[in-house]
Amino acid sequence: MRKPAAKTLGIVMAGALLSACANFESKPAGKDEMQKRVVDDQRLMYANQEPVTGPITFYEAAARALKYNLDYRLKLMESALAANLRDVSSYEMLPKLVASAGRTGRNNDSGGTSIGIEDGQVSLRPSTSEERYHNLSGLTLSWSVLDFGIAYYRAQQKNDQILMAEERRRKVAQNVLQDVRNAYWRALSAQRLKPEVDALLRQTQKALTAAREAEAKGFLPKQEALAYQRALLDSVYLLTVRRQDLEFAQAELVALMSLPPGTKMVLAESVEQALPTSNVDVAELEQLALESRPEIMEEWYRKRVNQTDIDIAKMQLWPNIGVDFSGQYDSNAYLYNNSWSQAGIRVSLNLLQLLQLPSLNAAQQAQAQTDDTRRIALSMAVLTQVRIGTLRYQLASQELAFADDSLRVDANLLEYARAAKSTSIGNQLEVIRAEGRYLLSRYQREAAYSSAQAAWGRMYNSVGFDVLPETIDQQDVKTLANAIQATVTEQQLRRPKYLLNTGSSGVEAVPVAQ
Template sequence: MLNASGPAMALSPRRFPLAPLGLLVGALLLVGCGSIKPTPLTQDEITARVNQDRAGMYRGQEAISGALTLSDAMARALKYNLDYRLKMMETTLARSQLDLASQDMLPKLMADAGYRWRNNDSGGTSVGIDDGVVSLRPSTSEEREHYLADATFSWDVLDFGMSYFRAQQQADEVNIAEERRRKVLQNIVQEVRDAYWRALGAQRLLKETEPLAEQIASALAKTREAEQAGILPPIEGLEYQRALLDAMTQLNQKRQQMEMAKSELLALMNVPPGTQVVLDDKPLPLSAVPQDVNKLEQMALERRPELREEDYKARIDSYETKRQIASLLPNLNLFAGVNYDSNDYLYNDSWVQGGVGVSMNLFKLLSIPAINNNNDARKQTDDARRMALSMAVLTQVRVALERYKLAIYDFQIADQSAQVDQRLASISRAGSDNSLTSDLETLRTQARSIVTRFQMASSYAEAQAAYGRVLNSVGIDLLPDQVQQTDVASLSRAIATSLRREEQTVFASTALQTRQTQSLHVEVGRVPGGVSRAAIVQSVNQVLAANQIALDDSPQSLRLRMQFNTLSSNTTRKGQWTLDLIDRDDNVRLSRQYQSYLPDDTSTRTLSALAQAAALSVTDDIQRISGARMAPLARP
């Protein structure tokens, strides 16, 4: 046997053994892995990361130019908001995963190549079965070193079926990602609408707040001085100080609440904090509350992204059921390939082979009852979850409508309160005799007027937010299906058009959707000598603009003609303003008279204040006639 094996050892030349080298490399790798220790980030690395992120947050954004409309703010939020960008990336990721899942359905073409080495020869002998006698000397048909290569095409029917159902499930995962993107879009639109109107209210009123705050601070100092000098009794002086401090506190609270809205709006648009933006200050009337609740509920059940997501989840579970059933079927495997072996002892060193195989796991048939029970439980769970979510959606629609109705009513009350306080402030300013107590009372009424106007602006913003919640509860989409251009201006126009169209499907009962508001022009007739007519016009324009009445001197505008007369008797002296609202065809749409007591000194300040009070007394009628106000609602 030894002699027989001798020649076999010389069949191929000896090579350098690779096994010791592999053991040495493995040992070095193990030693290197054991020496790795945690290394914290350096401050330079953290600073570089922060600088890179800050630069990337605002890279490539279009500069803000001109007044920012609501649709402009929405366009910027959708284009640059980081949360929305993340959802877009998640949708893209889901689509790429679908592409990968689709590739799994293709047949497999495996290419393989390798090298084999051993330190001795493989071989064997033949032993008789009956007598156990060795009939052949040890021999080998394999070289110690040889190369292998093959390319095999195979197709597994069961794997194809499993891959097909997984691809269908992944396709619905793309749809789910799209619905989640829609939901994020709708939420961002709602947040932008809320922040925009609160920020616009702050923009309207903050300019008036600063000088008034300075006047209140000055009045506080004068009151303390008068109290210390004995001009005012201590109790009266302290009461005035308390009233002024309360007014200052309320003023600061309202101002801070409205100022934060601007920061929120900048964050939603992904604009650097502190950026100065000017919002487009155009009156937008509130729509009437929709009456066809059943129609809105039907729209909500059809459009809400959450319910559509549940539909896709149910379809994914349906494919999972089919996948489990398909896994019970027999598996058919087809394969064919070409092979090569560098072994010199082979008679044929290259060949083609193929085959077919059928296999089936019979024990898996025992899981059929469990699969059926699991699928039934999954379907019942899906139905129950969808029903519960549908009930929640219907409740949200009705709650949104009620909140909108209450918000409109609250705004109307706040609007009336603001007008009353503005008239009080005007009358107080007209009757001021420049004494300390008179000035303090005037400041207090002015502060209360500003606070109630802040409250009116806040109520209007709440009404607009409630309006947006109605749209959100129904599942209104903001963007059209296709947008040709993606610059901010084009997006803004597309959003404005799409939103107007979608809003009309919800608020179809109101006529204000297509009604245009008319602007106003103030005309003041003859006034007493020494009184500035221009100053009176300016003061009246100021209060009208503060109440969201558009001012313009075009021929199409309404005209508010104001005439002043003095009415005297034996004991009293009154001033009367006659107000006529005239349309472009010279028709008198409104005629009112406003009277008030006059002080001894009839000055520009006095008549301006009385003119403001007179104009405020007809503001509701002007807004109604000009189309800037909807009809009052009944008490909820």
């Protein structure tokens, strides 16, 4: 009766286990769980950030963006993960050392008898040489040439993947710095111009009200009054649009630096320096770009990774040589020797796998051609970026020169209007219109300077220059800002003359004299 009962119990337990697995369903996250996740994510976004204690320079903005930018931190983690995976794969080249222990048992004796081959007669009575219950243990050392070779190639592949991750980190860092450069100068312009724009908007609204009253009371001809109102409304519209641009610029810089919401941000003011000349040697820039751009280097390492995959597949066609050595112990009392050691060597070869060799050779050649074509296409795109970046900087420099001329003319017009100011409404409105034109010219000049800075940074970035120190996480914002500035200076000293003395690398500007 014991066997049917045990069998029935086993069937019941198996059925219960299968039923539990079949009824297992994933449940969507609850509202409380989602709210907790949101709170935790928001806390992690701004965790361990240094507070803003003073005006922020360009280099400090770049340091904060690189230290706290989530995209850059993600690339740092990817680089660390690739290095850890390399360390793990390096252990695969070691021999395998396996320790085992266990206990075996059965419900009856293991044994047998012998019969004669010719007559079929029993020659020995049934006997056993194994205890029903006994312990086993062993220690086996094995090494395979094929496993070692594959692990060696995998380790080399992981090294190349680390280099690829490092190139991606370089690219993200360069893009972050470029974004900071674009946003910083626009945000600095916003900091300078917003108070003046707000004051002029209030003054323009008052003048618009006065013009309407003058029209209603007949102090001005109707056509002239309407023309002044039209001019004032156009000025209000343009100033409002420009003010929105200024708001967006500051919000963009705050986001790039990953500052917590509500953080007060003041940008540092200093002497504006001239931008470098737009006369550059495009051919030398292109050569530098082909040597330095992270995307091209990543594709070069990718080619080596892909070639390693083919090499591993070819290695699996080789004969495999394995060596084993082990020590064993068995507590079986019927054994003559309860402990022993053994060694062996084996050679194996899958003959049918040799048929893959022509296909592998063709795949290797096709893979190499594909990788080269992809890299060459990317190189062509890089050269195009360099040429376009150079042209954009030249045009931005011309636009800045034109904006300087316009600002000078509007400043003189404003001075003339103020000198000719009288108590008449027409003259007062003319002064307001001149102030509006002057402020718009200032905005256009600041925008042109910001665009020139961005164009210079884009051209500098298109070459692929590094402007980062070796370490970032271990430094505070101030130290990191100084390290970035020193790295930029050192980088410039090692480059051609047309990349020296770049005021756009981080020199903050001051307002134009009024």
